Amino acid sequence: MTTRQVRKRCQALVNALDLPSPFSVEALVRELSARRGRPIRIHTLAIGSAVNACGLWIATDSCDHIFVEEKTTRFHQEHIVLHEIGHILMDHGAGEDENRRALATLLPGLRPDVVSRLLGRTSYTSEQEQEAELVASLIHSAAGMLPPSSSPGVRGTLEVALGIRR
Ligand SMILES: [Zn+2]
Numbered sequence: 001m002t003t004r005q006v007r008k009r010c011q012a013l014v015n016a017l018d019l020p021s022p023f024s025v026e027a028l029v030r031e032l033s034a035r036r037g038r039p040i041r042i043h044t045l046a047i048g049s050a051v052n053a054c055g056l057w058i059a060t061d062s063c064d065h066i067f068v069e070e071k072t073t074r075f076h077q078e079h080i081v082l083h084e085i086g087h088i089l090m091d092h093g094a095g096e097d098e099n100r101r102a103l104a105t106l107l108p109g110l111r112p113d114v115v116s117r118l119l120g121r122t123s124y125t126s127e128q129e130q131e132a133e134l135v136a137s138l139i140h141s142a143a144g145m146l147p148p149s150s151s152p153g154v155r156g157t158l159e160v161a162l163g164i165r166r
Contacts, residue, residue, distance in 0.1 A: 010131055013089055014138040023143035025078040032085065039063050040088070042081060044070035055080035057087050064088055079136055086135030092128045 020027035033039045045067050056067040066084040068077045124132070 006127070006131060007134065010086075010090075010134045010138055014135060014142055017089075017139070017142075019139065019143055025081050028085070028139070029081065032088075040085070041065050043067045044077070046070050055084045057084040059088075079140070082136035082139050083132045085139075086132030087124070087128070089135060090128070090131050092124055092132065 017028075018031075020031050029040050029042060039062075041063060043065060046069075055069065058065045058067070066081055068080045068084075070077075072080075
């Protein structure tokens with residue numbers, strides 16, 4: 001798919017969202033949970049810089065869990081949540097990843113160290129990462145928010161290297 005088609009698809013998806021007004025990520029999470037009939041639960045976690053991801057989505061039979069790096073700004077956390085929502089809405093790799101399935105069976109007694117370990121092994125394609133990031137950015141701009149600056153330090157460098165961020 002061309003970049004233009006990807007952008008069009010992501011834009012159509014965001015347009016169909018009917019964003020809450022006044023906008024907040026929390027309100028969006030609530031609304032999506034209600035609309036999809038599947039609660040989205042946000043968890044914060046000290047993921048650390050050892051892995052090249054700062055968020056993770058795990059789908060179980062009844063619920064979507066989003067794990068977010070706790071040692072970052074609230075603004076960046078919210079962007080990570082939107083990015084993971086992008087993966088959810090684009091239906092990226094649902095049920096495909098063995099690690100995710102294995103992880104889901106561990107819920108709800110999920111131990112942070114287990115999540116952190118598995119985080120480094122999540123396998124989206126770079127196109128899926130770009131789509132999720134695009135959805136996050138489009139929600140930001142649709143909501144009249146400024147996109148966040150890139151992450152500091154090693155993670156920021158990794159994001160650029162991975163093509164998640166420019
Ligand atoms: Zn991602």
